[in-house]
Amino acid sequence: MKFLGEAKSVLKVNIRDYGMYIALFVIMLIFTILTDGLFISSQNISNLLDSTGYIAVLAVGMTLVIVIRHIDLSVGYGAGFMGAIAAIFLTKLGVPVYITIPVILVFGIIIGLFNGLLVAQIGIPSFVASLAGMLIFRGALLNVTESTGTIIIKNDHFNAIGNGFIPPIATIGGLHLLSLIIGAVVIFFYIYSEFSKRRNKMKYNFDVISKSMFAVKLVFISAIIAYITYILSGYNGFSWTVIIMLAVVIIYHFWTNSTVLGRHIYAVGSNPEAANLSGISVKKITYIVFGSMGLLSALSGILFTARLQSATTTAGTLFELDAIAAAYVGGVSAAGGVGKVTGSIIGAIVMASLSNGMNLLGVGISYQYMIRGAVLAVAVIFDVVTRMKRS
Numbered sequence: 125m126k127f128l129g130e131a132k133s134v135l136k137v138n139i140r141d142y143g144m145y146i147a148l149f150v151i152m153l154i155f156t157i158l159t160d161g162l163f164i165s166s167q168n169i170s171n172l173l174d175s176t177g178y179i180a181v182l183a184v185g186m187t188l189v190i191v192i193r194h195i196d197l198s199v200g201y202g203a204g205f206m207g208a209i210a211a212i213f214l215t216k217l218g219v220p221v222y223i224t225i226p227v228i229l230v231f232g233i234i235i236g237l238f239n240g241l242l243v244a245q246i247g248i249p250s251f252v253a254s255l256a257g258m259l260i261f262r263g264a265l266l267n268v269t270e271s272t273g274t275i276i277i278k279n280d281h282f283n284a285i286g287n288g289f290i291p292p293i294a295t296i297g298g299l300h301l302l303s304l305i306i307g308a309v310v311i312f313f314y315i316y317s318e319f320s321k322r323r324n325k326m327k328y329n330f331d332v333i334s335k336s337m338f339a340v341k342l343v344f345i346s347a348i349i350a351y352i353t354y355i356l357s358g359y360n361g362f363s364w365t366v367i368i369m370l371a372v373v374i375i376y377h378f379w380t381n382s383t384v385l386g387r388h389i390y391a392v393g394s395n396p397e398a399a400n401l402s403g404i405s406v407k408k409i410t411y412i413v414f415g416s417m418g419l420l421s422a423l424s425g426i427l428f429t430a431r432l433q434s435a436t437t438t439a440g441t442l443f444e445l446d447a448i449a450a451a452y453v454g455g456v457s458a459a460g461g462v463g464k465v466t467g468s469i470i471g472a473i474v475m476a477s478l479s480n481g482m483n484l485l486g487v488g489i490s491y492q493y494m495i496r497g498a499v500l501a502v503a504v505i506f507d508v509v510t511r512m513k514r515s
Contacts (some may be wrong), residue, residue, distance in 0.1 A: 141183065143506070144470045145345075145453055150473060161499055166359035170277045173473075174286070174478050177365035178427040180472040183454065184376050185420035187468040188413045190451055194243060194250035196414065197444050198235075198257030204440025205261040206232055206422045207429030208268050211275040214282055229422050235352070236418020238409060244410035258444070267438055275435040286430030289360040290367060295304035298452040299354070300361030305369075307353025307362075311346045313374060318342060321381070322374035341420040365427055369469070372420070376465040385435030389413060394461030449496070450475055453503040475499070 155163040162168060182199055189196050210228045213219040219227075235257075242253040269275060277283060292300040318341070325332050332338070356362055377512050380386035391399040392409045400406050424443065429435050454471025456463030476494060 127504055130382045144467055144474065148470055148477065149476050151477050151481065155484070157482045159365055159481070162484055164355070165348065166355050168484070170359050170439070172476055173356075173369075174363050174365045174431065174475040175371050177286075177470050177481075178403055178424040178431070179418050179443065179446045179450060179476070180369050180469050181372055181427065181470045182424045182443060183450035183468040184372055184465045185417040185469055186451045187456050187463045187465050188376075188380070188389060188416050189250075190448070190458070191389060191463050192409060192413050193396070194410070194413075195254060195448070196239065196250065196257075196417050197254040198239065198261055199254075199417060199424070199447065200443030200445070201236060201258050201261035201427035201440040202232070202418070202421045203424070203428060203443055204435075204438075205265045205268070206235075207425030208265055208275065208352055208435035210282075211277050211435035212268060214277055214279050216276055221279060225426060228426060232418040232420075232422025232425075233415050234396075234418070236421070239418065240411040242327070242412030243414065244407040249349050249454040252489065261428055261440070265439065269435060269437045277429065277433050277435070279335040283430050283433045285364050285368070287363075287433070289363050291444070292361055299357040303357040303361035304353060306367070307349060307357070310370065311349050312354075314349065315342055317377070317381075327375060332500055358486055365431070368423070368427065372423070373465060373469055379515055380465060385409075385412070443482055446472075446475065449500045452500060458504060458508075471503075 186196065206228050210224055213224040239253055239257060242248045243250045290302055292302055294301040322332055322338065380389065388404050388409055390408050391404055396406050428439060450472035451463065451468045453474055454467035456468065478496055478499065479492060
């Protein structure tokens with residue numbers, strides 16, 4: 125009884141952090157039952173994660189943008205445009221993949237820094253500046269693809285980024301060995317990160333959950349990672365899209381939680397005026413966050429273009445809204461200063477799971493939009509209510 129009481133107390137205090145995981149578990153359980161296990165099949169989970177990749181990457185960058193109290197509406201068509209530029213490099217100019225990808229990523233950073241310039245230096249509201257960018261990229265995308273409408277990419281190395289899988293090296297009982305190793309590394313990284321976080325809190329006399337609750341948390345999350353790894357290893361293993369998504373999450377998780385710059389980002393989001401008075405350059409942080417958003421927008425464009433194996437005139441449509449929705453569902457606060465990149469990834473998977481599960485059940489597209497909109501509204505209401513209780 126004591127353990128259950130503590131679990132209830134911990135869940136109540138940390139409902140923003142744990143709520144999304146519970147929601148994902150419930151959604152997956154419901155769809156698994158309703159589809160007679162089809163939802164949780166190896167092939168469907170693999171397709172689900174692959175189709176989530178380009179939005180999840182955008183959601184990570186959007187998380188930081190919202191944390192510092194801004195928004196970026198240009199990332200959707202920006203991703204589509206940069207994906208089209210990559211297609212032109214590969215097909216019409218004959219530029220090798222190993223040159224095309226870095227060039228597109230640098231191009232994305234430059235675009236992001238320009239948005240940062242408009243917001244931080246000139247003082248244009250981010251909504252207006254990014255809306256202008258969205259219209260510009262929409263026109264630019266139409267301009268570069270209008271001759272053919274679609275640019276087909278026949279480069280196998282590039283297309284493998286969106287459709288290929290990592291080599292198995294060897295198989296054990298029908299399971300891909302390399303995928304199992306990667307899953308084990310992810311679990312190790314997670315456990316190490318949690319122990320490090322707990323140790324730092326105890327060092328500065330912050331409250332931490334009991335050892336028994338901490339152990340339950342580690343076992344529960346590790347079991348989920350292990351199960352997903354097992355499912356994917358029994359199919360084709362981890363796709364390159366999933367590997368890229370994991371790399372982005374790990375890098376940004378470390379950056380936002382274990383570096384001075386990461387703490388400065390949250391300080392600016394919590395109170396820009398106080399952060400500025402304490403010596404933190406708000407303009408510098410704005411430049412960095414928007415530059416990061418531009419980089420991830422370019423990466424998202426590469427993932428989407430590689431998945432389609434082509435660049436189209438409609439690429440990037442509503443990507444920015446899906447990324448914003450994923451960030452809010454993942455626990456980012458509309459007031460700024462609160463949000464985790466891991467939460468946004470879970471938010472992206474939640475939204476993708478809803479669409480995937482409803483497609484398997486044959487739910488009409490009109491109802492799908494309404495249900496997803498309702499989920500987003502509930503997430504924002506939840507954010508407002510939890511902030512009111514804390515204030």
